[in-house]
Amino acid sequence: MPKLADEMMSFQVGQFAFTGAGLEKVANYSTQQTLATIMVDLSGSMGGFEDQVKKMLVLSVKSLKKLDYRDSIMLRVVYFSSRDSYSSGIREVHGFTPIMDIDEDTAYFDIKAAGGTPLNDVWTSSVAATISYGETLGNNEFLVNGIEICITDGCESGASRSTESDIKSANLEATTSEKLESNISILVGINSDNCDRELEMFKNNAGIDHYLKAGDVNDKTIARLVGYISASVSSQSQAVGSGSPSQAVNNLTI
Numbered sequence: 001m002p003k004l005a006d007e008m009m010s011f012q013v014g015q016f017a018f019t020g021a022g023l024e025k026v027a028n029y030s031t032q033q034t035l036a037t038i039m040v041d042l043s044g045s046m047g048g049f050e051d052q053v054k055k056m057l058v059l060s061v062k063s064l065k066k067l068d069y070r071d072s073i074m075l076r077v078v079y080f081s082s083r084d085s086y087s088s089g090i091r092e093v094h095g096f097t098p099i100m101d102i103d104e105d106t107a108y109f110d111i112k113a114a115g116g117t118p119l120n121d122v123w124t125s126s127v128a129a130t131i132s133y134g135e136t137l138g139n140n141e142f143l144v145n146g147i148e149i150c151i152t153d154g155c156e157s158g159a160s161r162s163t164e165s166d167i168k169s170a171n172l173e174a175t176t177s178e179k180l181e182s183n184i185s186i187l188v189g190i191n192s193d194n195c196d197r198e199l200e201m202f203k204n205n206a207g208i209d210h211y212l213k214a215g216d217v218n219d220k221t222i223a224r225l226v227g228y229i230s231a232s233v234s235s236q237s238q239a240v241g242s243g244s245p246s247q248a249v250n251n252l253t254i
Contacts, residue, residue: 008095013132015088016125019095020133021074023140029071029098032143034237035134037126041152042079046113049217054108056222061104063230069237073099082116082159089118089159090125096133116157123150123206124162127170135179146174146183147236149229153191155198168207182245184236190214214254228254
């Protein structure tokens, strides 16, 4: 159950906690919302790319703010790593927040890569958060769908409590429980040449909709990735109210 706060609500789903904007704040924008989550791998192998990660997040928010459907987009950003300072392997940078309320120039801080890759936990918790918050909005006459995008350079390192079966169950609930109109899940491999086959298998075992290989981290890759994030969230936002996921996302490439 959510706990009401001044502007944010706090939720607990199993071992995982998350936050989302209060209902009045959301209603100030639109009663149709797409809940977008960006998960960013900050395990040790991402060391040296922290500046590029921050640039990607800042530019993604700037791009989303320019969309025609910007009033119907809420964004949650999480970092994941097995480092001790992360709760259950996850650090919520901000919960589900109307995109126009995010100050991208100050939001993305303390980007330091270290530790292992709790890929199972971040996926399980992110889908569970989308379902839980979506249900809260839906019970208050909002129309809601979801999209999760995970950016990683590697596979599960054994740091998670959750399993691929847990992710698959969560994804199935997101698409069949009627708590969301629809949901799309996207796994993005970056600097992932050594584990593409394993990430493709993970995608299939976990019931994730898409796996996309972004290439090595550089300015060109970041620009393409920002464009992909913007286009996929925009497409899913346009599908709110249709009762079905965006078909356009199926045809997007990085």
